[in-house]
Amino acid sequence: MTTATSTRTPSSPSSSAPQFPAGIELVGSQMRSTNLERDVEDALHDPYVGARAVDVLERIASALADQRRTRAWSFTGPYGSGKSTLSNIIDALLGRDAQRRSEAERILEEASPALAQRLAAARDAIAPEGFLGGVATARRESVVATLSRALHTAAARRWGKRVPKAISTALEACADPDRAGAKEILGAVTALTADGQQPLLIVIDEFGKTLEHLASHNEFADAQHDLFLLQELAERAAGPNGLPVYLMTLQHLSFMDYASRSSELKTREWAKIQGRFEDITFVPHHGDSLHLLRRRLDRSAVDSAGQALINASAEASADLWTQHGLGVLAELGSDHFADLYPLHPITALAAPILAAQIGQHDRSLSGFLNSGEPNTVRHSLAQHSDQNVEHASTVRLPQLYDYFLNSGRTTLLASANASRWIEVDSRIRDANGLPDVDQDVLKTIGVLNLIDSDGALSATAPMIHFALHDPTEVADPAAFSALEERLADLVRRGFVVYREFSGEYRVWQGTDVDIDGRLKDIISHFDDAAVIDRLGSLIPQAFVASRHSQITGMMRVFYTAVSGPETKTVAAPDELREPADGLVVFHLGTDADRPTVHSPLPVLVGTTADSDVVLTTATYLVALKELSSQQDIDHVARREVMERLVQAEAELLELLQDAFYPPSPQASWSLWHTGIAPGEKPAASGLTARSLSGLVSLACESVYPHTPHIRNEMLGRHVLTSQAAQARGILLTAMLSASGKENLGLTGYKAERAIYHGVLAYLGLHRENGEAQAESHHESLLPYGFSPPGEGHEHAQPAWNALNEVLTGATERVSMEEVIRVLMSPPFGLKAGVVPVFLVPALIIRRHDVALFEEGTYLPRLTIDAVERLVKGPGRFSVKYTPAGDGQRGSIIKKLMVSLGVEAPRSKALRNPDLLAVASALITRVADLNKYARSTKNISADARAVRTAIAKAVDPDELVFHALPKALGLPEVPARTRASAEAANTYVERLTAAADELVAIENKLRAEVVRVLAQEFRLPAELSKLRTQLAARLRGFADAVLTPELRGFVDFVLSDSLEDADWLEPIVVRLTNSALGDWNDHEAKVFPQKARAMAAALDRVGHLHHAGREVRSREEKLDAQLLTLTDSAGVEQRTLIYVPEQARGEADTLAADVLKRAEKALGPDGARILLAALAQRVTEAATAASERKAQG
Template identity: 30%
Template structure:
């Protein structure tokens, strides 16, 4: 058995106690001078020289890393002679002779060993000084010093002495030790477990704090008076980590500052150092190892591990050739064991406990049941068996605990029966638990090497493939590493620790508030039940106090608003409350201020949530790690829920808070719960919107209406103008607009029956709508002209607070009632006939519409009666009244009926053109009737309104207005007459009335099949007996003028003349050709006329058959083309020949006819 050839020295198991082991001659047996020890000793040799001013040190390292052993080594250095015969001297000389020379130059410090406890450091220091002085020779100075130390201890325990007073006693002890026959050269305070002192000092209930340790470091450093005093403290973590918590930022910073007074030596043993300790701890039978071939096999294995990158070649002092000393540890198992005990145990202490423990699957159990052969190695899966036998994992790392639980579950439930598969699962599972490990990747090659010593071991690779196929192992796509879960592995705990370390504790909630759900508006329920209007107060959290004055003075854009101001622990709550009370006095009505305390516990939770959110943002590996990503998301969700619950009253004040104070309009409010807040909001809204009409219809009475309600609103507005005199506005059945009509217009009395006729009426005094109606009337009376948007804005503000849809219905009813006095304009243009499109645009863009009230009393009634008489006589329509809106509508009805030609022609009288241009601008109706038209028609000589003092020639106004209306209405008839006159001139007829009959008679002699479209249409339309004279003229005007007669311009007549001349000339030629040939058209008698004009302007022509095939052989045609091609200008020859063969045209068209 391996046990027969291997044993482990028990010296490495027991933990070191410096005070106990200082006088043990064998305490340093087997002590190994590692790189960390050499580095620490070299620094201390430099710092402890008499001339050094830095004699305060701290050695920091994790549990079991060898700190106390080094402290024992250091104490022995000064309590025993430094030479090659002493244990310390031999160790230093064998490893680093140069350090021995440096150590010999150090003063001979007297070492006072102190083991820290959770108690007052000043009292503990006084006690050890008292004990040390008591061991000295009795003398008056000694007795006095002992008495002073006892007095301090007693007074300190009763709280009557400051901790720093012990430093004065330390100075006296130093002076005492420097005197006498056996004077010391220095005093070294060696404090093991110094962190216990710091834990006690960090407690806020104690009166010892960081300043004591700062003074202690300064006492040990600085100028040397008698003998140097040094202190070396041994700790497990940093100074600030012993303080009362992460939230205590100031305390943490203070402790970190004090820690800088102590020179730091980090004590962390490397893997190589641990491997050397293991090799030194194991005693083997060299002969037995040699017979079994252990040395060569171990060298080969560890060499392979070095090639794979799992180990360094400098693992052992003698190189890889000494790897046999590490038998039976497989290199992968050794690396995993060291990582395991460093992460979950106490480093070397746990390592050597494992070496000697009689536990199942530990080293002693393994060597007791395995034979000594070169192929027997303690492997990773054996280490996993030992871990499984332990049962639980001793760690607070939640991520490692989850990995460990997953490994146990997979091994317990996996359908695996082959030994190789089980070994692979255990190997991958343990490596997953320990990752990341430097130099080790969990690939199939590494697993094969760990299980079977060969990276290409076929049976192992086949087992891995089967496990992957069974979905018991997964391959990470990015690295091809194996794992027990289908994603990459992220050490969430370590990543979170890194984030926490890099994150400064929050003093404000800041942007973290944005991660919380958006606040919901607060509804004033009682106000809604009594008025029918759903009013809300929006909640806004104000993080910065500097923003409060600006936000408080900003006008309200909603019914109400609640500004919640947080007060943090470092702020003065009373001062802020006083300031907010003063600001609320100048705030608009409806804006409430709330001051809410933020506690340290709130910020603790915010810190934690901030750290998890940052981890989720920054950790790139989470994208491919579903397991870790879900864990992070669950933590974020859990912390967010907790923070929302804790800070709910910041975003939802309905829950109330005993830590909040409230103000409105300078008065403090007692609001302890949501019910009281709702009552206060209702009272505020009742007062703020006291003149709002009651509208109990949720379809229309809301800030934002639904699509269906918006459509119903538009249809209702359309019917208000088109069906005013019909009961229920003619709405049948029960569409949405019927419900709006009943609740808003009918129940309010705005639309009612009076004198047997349905119509809109002004609301009666005392009605809910009376104040709003009167306000609208007053606005128009005062301003005369006002934008519809301004009206809506006015009604939306206090004291009305009307929703836009309700205000639009009020405007519609007002326009119906005041139709004789109020007109509607769009973009400055008077709307003569309100159409559905206008209503749609009014709803969508009310800022483009204006309401204009016309004051009839300012105009002369006689002038308005002239307009009424003339318009009634010349423009058909209903009976007119002598009011500006009615007269303007009738005048614009006439204007809009005029064709485009009439509006654009220059052939009208200049006054008529000026009047039409004025109407085209659709300006102010009052100004139009009283100034614009009289001035344009020449009735007035200068622009001045017609009023009671004006002297106006009413007869002249009547005649000029009648002439304008006649000229505009008759303009197309005049144009038709001009067209007939032009036609008579072009066809040579004296009487315009005879033009059509002349054209018809001429066209009858033309060939039936005419190809030219214009000529063909001209002939057809002229001969169409269904068209009367006007229709015939309009038809030819459109054909030859290129546009309909209504859209003609003045120059269109010239185009008409030119086109008529071309068409008529073509007609005469066709008629002449028919007369010349004497043949009617037909397939066998088609001829073509070729016209030639000589220099004298005489036109001649040649007629030939249209189809000349067979009259001339093709060869002759080719010869003729060739002959013509010899001339410089062949066309000249053809033209001369055509002139010789042509004949003169027949006589004039009249002769031809």
């Protein structure tokens, strides 16, 4: 868009600056809009009665003269088309005010003497003293309310405060629109016009507002009654015998247009009402507009030389007007052009057309002449008027274009011709680097393109030449040739398009897309609920409580939402994961149908009497959004849609601000502290502030009264910048590593130092230990430390106390998210950026009685890594109140520390040191057990239960005070349990005994293994003696040939490389193929059998080995054989027998003879029985001999 900051100086080949004869004046001020309720008591200020007004007054005069004609009219037309001004004239012509009537008759007589005489005669025939005048400007309200105000106005204008009783009674009956209805209104109308009273003129301005209200509420019974009231009133005023009532409504659209969003049935009902009114459409009229321009320009003060120049320009204009065939548009002569000076003839014709296109008509036209903005006629005259001028310049089309694009852009983009305006403006903006002369050509072509409808003003080269030059300079062949060359160059460079068939130049291509038609089609498929659902994303997403944020240092943000009568629930933001501190709901309904909101955050709900107009604007905006996403529109249409979209968004925002403006009587605001439950009354109603931001601050002061104050804007927000997050990380590290130093050891004045002073120190959480009560223990000998906020920091105490209550109340594990939620929710409202700095000191100060867990695992230390993880994912962490210093718990911990022989570590970083020392000692004892000790059932029930409880432990508090007492069949020890020495002693003694038993399992098993080996090898049970004597016994096998099993066992026994304590393990492995620590109860049970087998095998081998040596020492040949006898008890007796070689034959013969005799004497098994008896006797004799030998 081309911008301008001063009066435009047109560039043309013939002039460098305009020249206007001095003395030209603009008559009257800038045209103001008529307000009927205000202006019916004032003078008329000499309005112009043009052709449109004459036509309307003709109809009024005919209705007065012929009572059979309709007496109900609807004036339809856009803003600035003169509807209200004409209604004011009609009120003056028919009213009782003689001065206003005389002025109106004079004005009408100047326009049409015959009409003035006829209307006066018809009026005097039925009301010589004049009509009662009831005027009202409609609001978004019922028809009853609007008519009631009009009737009261009529009575007040006629009788003042002395209204006749009957009329006063009838008016009182309809004074309250909530209780009054059609019956009361008709009764008041009848009372005003009864018994020879004057006829009644009712004029309702801005009636479209009432129609919008009815259209949006047409499903309600009272709205339908309003429709019938309009119909009945018009019917009662019809015909010669009807009530003497003349009804006029003024609106921008017809009744049917307002009903376009209703159902087909409702639309037909509206059509019936429209049929009772004669619709008069106010359309632009060239003659009226040109006459308005002539009346506003006065050249009577111009001197004779200037008048001559103006007349020369006017005569040239008249000739050119005729040459170009423009008489078909308006019959103008030289006197008209003289009166229109300093306007160029084409400018005088184009200005009203452009004004009509943007919907402001006479108002826009008057603004072009008389406003103080750049590019107006007034501004040009003020800058370039002079007594000594050489020629009379004119205001040409480029200046007109600049005025409308700069001053009227907002309304222009909402006009029906917006697409052409947008494309023309886009092309000219693209040509921003062109010389001013070329830009003037483009603007002239653009305006001609915009105003030409029938070819009379098409942008041909002669017309462009005429429009670009003052009339006295048009006849210049060289200038025309230069223009043709310039046009050809612009065509060649793509800035304009030349149409050979018509000889016309254009700067816009146009579009075949019917944008307005598509918008209407889209809107027809919307209902209010669908629009409201989409509206939430189109309004500002949040409001900042500026004042409250500045006071507290916490950036307070309220999200926004939109609801309507059909909205049941509004989703609320999550106070932990979103930066919102509350919710602002723009409710396009009433207090009775407001939605529910489930949230711990505050909710501000606003309602407005202008909800209908907001919804209408929103519907248009949503439709534009929908249209912008369609793929079948060309780039020209898309550009227009996007321009409209931007404008509609701005308009909606402005409208929303106005409709819900807190000080406005149209808006009402209420506050709920924690969401809205069904039927719940607000905590505060009728809230008011200077702005919505101020209203949010007011809500914050009520809902967040205990917000801790900080003085650092980097941290007082939900999401930190990278710099702030880095500085906070450095501060948290210093809090854990340098808490005893001044300023936490931070030097310089970097961001982390600023956060320390503005947050940590300002909250009173870190100071000298002489002031820090929480650091008064013997271990706090450092000069600085953490402490609760004390004197001078009262603003932080409520939040600190609440944090301590949460930690103390966490008798079961509580998620850190829930702890943080308390701090971030009302009435504290800490921001997420501040929470870690507030929370870490509490965890440090309460390290003795608050345990910290990460994903269920107890954290014995609060490290910087843990804090970093806590900041990123608080949901992974939990806390638990674990008091261990007082009451029964304190007694138990002290006794256990003595019985278990442990001491609390002195590290300040360690959490719950006494409890942790006890728990660690117990856990360590079980953790150090070998496999056998962790699984054996050969222990007491107490030991088994304690072992199981400790193995499952993840929480020291749960282990010591809940799981272990329960395992021992004793009562659990919750926090704050009263001390009981007897109960404490019982628990400590049994727990200690069980723990000691668990520790002793391994030694007990080793002792049992030694005992079994000693028994089976018939050796002493002391490990050292067992080892020595067993080695001595088996040393003879050192060089013997043995099986692998026996060889391995013998080698380990004979090895002297290991200590006694280590010697036993390989012996066990050799016997069982399993280490002692990997045993289970079954392996322990079968070990004696394996040891016995090894002992027997070595014994057998040992006898044979010994016999072999004796045989080899003799000269005679002997055969050694070992006889083993095993009785029913499993006891074995072995006897070594030497058989001489020469005796073997005799022994075999004797054996055969003895066996026969045994079978004969003892039966078939006699030989076996004899063998058993012989073996028994032989082994017993051999054993006795061995014993005697051992004793001797």
